[in-house]
Amino acid sequence: AQSVTQLDSQVPVFEEAPVELRCNYSSSVSVYLFWYVQYPNQGLQLLLKYLSGSTLVKGINGFEAEFNKSQTSFHLRKPSVHISDTAEYFCAVSGKAAGNKLTFGGGTRVLVKP
Amino acid sequence: KAGVTQTPRYLIKTRGQQVTLSCSPISGHRSVSWYQQTPGQGLQFLFEYFSETQRNKGNFPGRFSGRQFSNSRSEMNVSTLELGDSALYLCASSLAGGTNYNEQFFGPGTRLTVL
Numbered sequence: 456a457q458s459v460t461q462l463d464s465q466v467p468v469f470e471e472a473p474v475e476l477r478c479n480y481s482s483s484v485s486v487y488l489f490w491y492v493q494y495p496n497q498g499l500q501l502l503l504k505y506l507s508g509s510t511l512v513k514g515i516n517g518f519e520a521e522f523n524k525s526q527t528s529f530h531l532r533k534p535s536v537h538i539s540d541t542a543e544y545f546c547a548v549s550g551k552a553a554g555n556k557l558t559f560g561g562g563t564r565v566l567v568k569p
Numbered sequence: 570k571a572g573v574t575q576t577p578r579y580l581i582k583t584r585g586q587q588v589t590l591s592c593s594p595i596s597g598h599r600s601v602s603w604y605q606q607t608p609g610q611g612l613q614f615l616f617e618y619f620s621e622t623q624r625n626k627g628n629f630p631g632r633f634s635g636r637q638f639s640n641s642r643s644e645m646n647v648s649t650l651e652l653g654d655s656a657l658y659l660c661a662s663s664l665a666g667g668t669n670y671n672e673q674f675f676g677p678g679t680r681l682t683v684l
Binding site: 487491496497498499500501504506545547549551555556557558559560561562 | 573600602604611612613614617624625627659661663670671672673674675676677678
């Protein structure tokens, strides 16, 4: 079984400041890791994914994440946020033999202040 | 290419009723997954259908069921609605099933309110 923990439920941040959203996972098998963003009244949009290879993954909108196998973490970062980054962010894991089933963390609500 | 569409977008029902939600995947996609999103439980996997067969199922009671048609469109049904079924129901489609990763594309969701 897999589980995902997002350590911060809310993160307030000023515009143009950096932000880091923390994600830890547990799994007994090798995993794929994802970050999704959800804007109000919308579905989920994939920001980035780690399948294999380089542990530093770059995604859309200037986001990046680093896979750390020893710490079972997949933290998301952005060096300079914009007002438009205000949204909820979800970390998710899929076991390599689990097909399309995703297990999500509880979400982190990011509020970017001017 | 049109994205994943879900109908209706909003729905209000009363306890004890049943409801059917619909999901049309991206053209060419054959796998459809359903998720329930609530403030208390977060995002939880309901089930996945591929080529009209249920491939995977989450930990939900039998009141939650689904099906997939030959054109890959999917419906989910919830019978004997309870207040706790109030949620945003999200559908995701992907090209294929199987054990390997297939990128999933999410629809905007159907917000169900049970009174």
